[in-house]
Amino acid sequence: MVMGSMTGRAGADDPVDHLERAGELFASLEPHLRPALLAYAGSQAVDDAVGDTLVYLCENAERILAMESPRGYLFRVARDRARGSRRKPVTLPLPSADELPTIEPALAPALMRLPRNQRVCVFLVTGLRWRWVEVAEFLGIGVSSVRNHHRRGMAKLRSELGEDQR
């Protein structure tokens, strides 16, 4: 039942070491990847896209680890993987009034209707307090573009939900 015995640490050029470093990289990436993908492609796409991204990283560990910005590259991989379900409407979780009584029920549907980049910027910047540069890294766009998407997304939400928030 026990899977096997431990082995010593491998050298820097050893595939074992690459996988270990890849695991460390993914460990730092994954907590950011999940909420970003949730906003980007909806809840149905998150698990598969995260899994695909890790597999891709493990299969190409040496090349990706040598990149100048492996995080940015993996974000792009994850976006590409999640994009496979782009034709389907994005679905976000709809918490019940019992779970989140302070939230306007129309908020989640309004978020779903936002254009993708606006939704991501609003969700991550205002919702999860990401920094502009972090969102820019995930989306692979400039900080100024993130600001614009965020401003437009917030304006649309205010327009749809009205100023008199519950």
Next chain:
Amino acid sequence: MSTLEEQLRDYATAVAGRPRHLEPVNDEDPGHVPRSWMGRVVLVGVLLVFVGLAALALTVTRSGDDRPAPSTDGTVVTPDEGPSVAPSGFSFYPFVDPETGEDMIGYVTFVPLPGSIRPALLDPVEVRIPVFAEGSVNSAVVGYDYSFLGFVPKRAADAPTFDSRALYLGHFGCDPRDDSAVDVVSCRDQALRIGPREPGS
């Protein structure tokens, strides 16, 4: 009355969730993760990186085994395609919880060999077996052993009729409820958990 920003924060925080992780078993309070165990658990996670790699060889070797393969009830599925779906092992890793700063162990992910079935279509199911300090369930948990169970189609694992006990039976040939130290969980947050038999059940 909440502002739009406050509502967005509440909503995003609620739905984004925390990173998936494995929680140590605590018979007295199953939902509680004792902080004093975290360092040891993280150490186990680091060591399991190597163990997982060792599992690669083991699982590939086992791909030709004649394990039971019931296919209609969501239990063990032995691939019919042979080596093309040979598994390659687990991935364990430690990480720091961004909210609490605590050291945690990352979830277990299945990494297939090139050309195998995409993990998006299959879910790994793992068995987590607490290791007790004195070999008794009444002593402290000092770590965990993990083992690979097999492939479970996603649709089957998501089905309410899915029975992870049958999966365990198919793999190890005994009922996990006969072993009070066994806890079967899934990588997904689904109700696939089997704990010690409830008193009177």
